[in-house]
Amino acid sequence: MNLLTDRWVPIKDKEDGDRPRQVGLKDILCGRDPDAAIYLWRDDLEFAVLHLLVVLTQVIAAPADAGALKEREASPMTEAEYDGLIEPYIEWFDLSHPEKPFLQIRHEGKETAIQKLFPGLPDGNNHMFFHRPGEIAEICLSCASIVPWNQANNVPSFSGGFKGSLRGGSPITVLLYHPDLRRCIWRNVLSEEVIEAHFPQNGSELPVWVTGLPVRGSAVESADIGFARGLLWQPACVELIVEEREGRCDSCGCASSRMVREFKKQRRPYEIRGLWPHPHGSVRTFQKKGKEGKGPFSVFLSLNNTIPPWRRLLDILLEKEDPADGYRRALVLTQYSQVWKGASLPMAIGGYISDQAAIKGRRHEVITLSAGWDERLDEFQKIVGLALDLKDILLNKMKYFFLRVLGSDAGKKAARKGAELFFERTERLVLTALQNGPPPDLKERLDLIA
Numbered sequence: 279m280n281l282l283t284d285r286w287v288p289i290k291d292k293e294d295g296d297r298p299r300q301v302g303l304k305d306i307l308c309g310r311d312p313d314a315a316i317y318l319w320r321d322d323l324e325f326a327v328l329h330l331l332v333v334l335t336q337v338i339a340a341p342a343d344a345g346a347l348k349e350r351e352a353s354p355m356t357e358a359e360y361d362g363l364i365e366p367y368i369e370w371f372d373l374s375h376p377e378k379p380f381l382q383i384r385h386e387g388k389e390t391a392i393q394k395l396f397p398g399l400p401d402g403n404n405h406m407f408f409h410r411p412g413e414i415a416e417i418c419l420s421c422a423s424i425v426p427w428n429q430a431n432n433v434p435s436f437s438g439g440f441k442g443s444l445r446g447g448s449p450i451t452v453l454l455y456h457p458d459l460r461r462c463i464w465r466n467v468l469s470e471e472v473i474e475a476h477f478p479q480n481g482s483e484l485p486v487w488v489t490g491l492p493v494r495g496s497a498v499e500s501a502d503i504g505f506a507r508g509l510l511w512q513p514a515c516v517e518l519i520v521e522e523r524e525g526r527c528d529s530c531g532c533a534s535s536r537m538v539r540e541f542k543k544q545r546r547p548y549e550i551r552g553l554w555p556h557p558h559g560s561v562r563t564f565q566k567k568g569k570e571g572k573g574p575f576s577v578f579l580s581l582n583n584t585i586p587p588w589r590r591l592l593d594i595l596l597e598k599e600d601p602a603d604g605y606r607r608a609l610v611l612t613q614y615s616q617v618w619k620g621a622s623l624p625m626a627i628g629g630y631i632s633d634q635a636a637i638k639g640r641r642h643e644v645i646t647l648s649a650g651w652d653e654r655l656d657e658f659q660k661i662v663g664l665a666l667d668l669k670d671i672l673l674n675k676m677k678y679f680f681l682r683v684l685g686s687d688a689g690k691k692a693a694r695k696g697a698e699l700f701f702e703r704t705e706r707l708v709l710t711a712l713q714n715g716p717p718p719d720l721k722e723r724l725d726l727i728a
């Protein structure tokens with residue numbers, strides 16, 4: 279199955295909502311299915327499909343500059359144009375290529391059940407309370423393209439000795455959203471101008487599965503990773519085992535003549551030096567002690583249990599050069615704010631909440647900030663700061679109550695639980711305030727609290 283020529287994108291028509299079907303990248307970019315929406319049974323997998331569509335389009339058809347990008351977004355391309363654009367890349371995106379299959383390295387490795395590539399589902403038989411083991415026994419080639427892509431980009435590595443993504447274990451992916459899938463894709467495609475300004479120009483542009491993975495124990499400089507190679511990075515040595523037989527996919531429900539029940543994987547440790555400037559995530563910089571003394575250290579933002587998602591929303595938007603406390607917006611956001619100046623900001627934001635290799639939860643949602651959002655960042659900071667201050671006041675009072683009134687030292691534990699509840703119950707309120715501005719009577723309300 280080839281991702282550039284076959285129909286693999288699971289969609290549902292908005293008007294005739296009950297019948298999911300599959301379309302190809304060509305159908306979408308040539309405007310044949312203007313009402314289609316990506317459709318799968320899990321939001322994280324739908325998000326991974328959008329991300330893969332963005333990256334495929336980016337690699338085959340980067341527009342020269344902002345003007346060309348706006349033209350692409352405004353109207354569908356012709357079929358002849360599409361066929362010409364994909365020609366040099368056809369070999370890269372064939373899932374069953376005899377030597378260089380998409381996202382895979384052919385090797386002798388241990389066989390693992392395919393369910394391991396569905397984050398959050400058990401891969402052993404010790405979680406019977408929540409899921410039946412073997413819930414996903416076999417999948418079609420469409421799903422077999424989507425789940426390894428998700429694993430390579432968004433999920434912590436399988437275990438020690440397996441490398442994780444270029445953005446770390448479980449990064450937050452930030453994309454622009456538009457209800458028209460074709461336009462949504464283009465809003466996330468960088469122009470050549472932006473690529474030249476931000477990415478290594480002398481690095482290799484070939485995908486890992488074409489050149490082979492870095493040698494075991496070697497070190498790779500991020501500056502040697504070209505734009506296409508970095509976007510398509512497959513950190514681990516994996517290979518799908520494709521069987522020629524009729525079956526029905528346990529993930530999307532489609533009938534298929536080729537099924538995947540297992541994949542192979544093999545440990546291949548190597549090191550990447552320096553952060554590759556991936557365009558679909560925001561970066562935080564802070565001071566950290568390393569081998570060569572204290573210095574600035576940069577990481578892609580990720581989700582965790584102790585920082586609420588609305589705090590992360592602010593971090594995603596910040597742009598601040600500071601080696602001790604710096605932020606850099608995802609490049610797709612920076613480009614959008616320049617090309618579609620003054621427009622509202624609808625974002626698709628997604629990521630897993632992980633604890634080392636274990637997935638504890640996931641957040642995938644669309645959040646829209648109204649026009650003028652980039653002039654309101656100070657206001658956002660105040661709203662978030664105020665919410666965090668209020669949480670501290672409440673939790674301190676709670677600790678005081680436990681310690682002084684009840685004479686119990688259970689206050690810390692209660693405060694931890696209290697913080698979780700505070701984040702959970704205030705989330706809608708804070709997000710609404712960030713999206714629409716604070717309520718007009720905020721000052722009076724605060725006076726009441728004081």
Ligand SMILES: [Zn+2]
Pocket residue numbers: 417418419420421422527528529530531532
């Ligand atoms: Zn499927």
